[in-house]
Amino acid sequence: MRLIVADCTVNYRGRLDAHLPRAHRLIMIKADGCVAIHSDGGAYKPMNWMTSPNILVEEDDSLRVTNNDDELLEISIHCRISDTNYDFGDEPSLQKDGVEAHLQELLAINPQEIQEGLVLVKKEYYTDIGPVDLLCQDPTGEYVAVEIKRRGEIDGVEQLTRYLEFIGKDPDHSPVRGIFVAQIIKPQAKVLAESRGIAAIEVDYDHLRGLRRPQLSLF
């Protein structure tokens, strides 16, 4: 990783045009070639950048970065304050846990936690318009499309509505009803869902995590 601290002016031309007037900034060039320009405030994200792959042409007083989408990042360096290079070696992989995927797994194993009697037919059921999180059947044999979110908002209801519209046209899986599942569901999303005949159900992640395997039926 190369870190250049410099007094510089920056222009970007591509998906939009952007101009950074002259000031002191950090220019970060990573091993994969991506370039980012950070100011000292505002946000953790850079003010300007160019992702990899790209072509970097360096001169004494400038860096010109281009990619194959005709985007251009041009850095004029008025004064170089520092310019250091570090070898970081290998990066061991980042480990993450606890996102929607996990919630989906837990509910796939325990669909009865969504609604009494639900049985899983297919996890990640791929339709032409996108994947349905869980396709289930209820005790009457009716199909149930389940959309799972960490936080339930309006766009999730829209998404499930599209799936229901699509699956409803498929005679093999029709009739079908929808259930919108999330840890927390916003009032608007709840209203929209119910106005469309979609059940909105909140589930507790910690409770689900406690269930290692399907609950044994008492009957």
Added chain:
Amino acid sequence: MRLIVADCTVNYRGRLDAHLPRAHRLIMIKADGCVAIHSDGGAYKPMNWMTSPNILVEEDDSLRVTNNDDELLEISIHCRISDTNYDFGDEPSLQKDGVEAHLQELLAINPQEIQEGLVLVKKEYYTDIGPVDLLCQDPTGEYVAVEIKRRGEIDGVEQLTRYLEFIGKDPDHSPVRGIFVAQIIKPQAKVLAESRGIAAIEVDYDHLRGLRRPQLSLF
């Protein structure tokens, strides 16, 4: 801006749990207090971070960053390779051109560029479910809701559909039809829009920028 290059281990606990095994990385602490941990590859964005405002507690061999949402970023420093601090002074503001807001302004001045005879009623017409980009009227007096995107995709059509549904219920602005405007509209979005009776119209930003004022009518 403070830049620490160090051999470190990182843990984040909050909206998810994440763990970064021991390796060499850059720790960036900006003037506003936000903290970001960058590896040397992958992307311009940090592997882990904590936005401002937060509370940073520093010890010889660790940084502990917490915020008021009970999120925790914990950096154990095994070996400090460098630790430097820079004063960047003021950051003059970033200037951007070509974002949706500009497209919206240009079309608000020249609604006839969307469709012959359109007249602007209100820019950013706020409804209870969100702002409609442009509310216009056509020569017959019918209301026209215009949704503007840089790139036209399905979610934009959904958005406009919600607005139309809502405005349609308002006797003062009913009947209403919709127009979906973008520089480029994806085929699926075009199909979805037209299946809902919404016109999908592509406009040229550079052409619009050339029109400083409304075109004079020839008639």
Added chain:
DNA sequence: AGGTGTATGTCGCAT
């Protein structure tokens, strides 16, 4: 504080 929309969103996965 909460809701909604934008972003040079980025990223990953399936088709």
Added chain:
DNA sequence: ATGCGACGTACACCT
């Protein structure tokens, strides 16, 4: 390559 959904999305702006 394109389509689609998730993201610790972050962020600005309006009610």
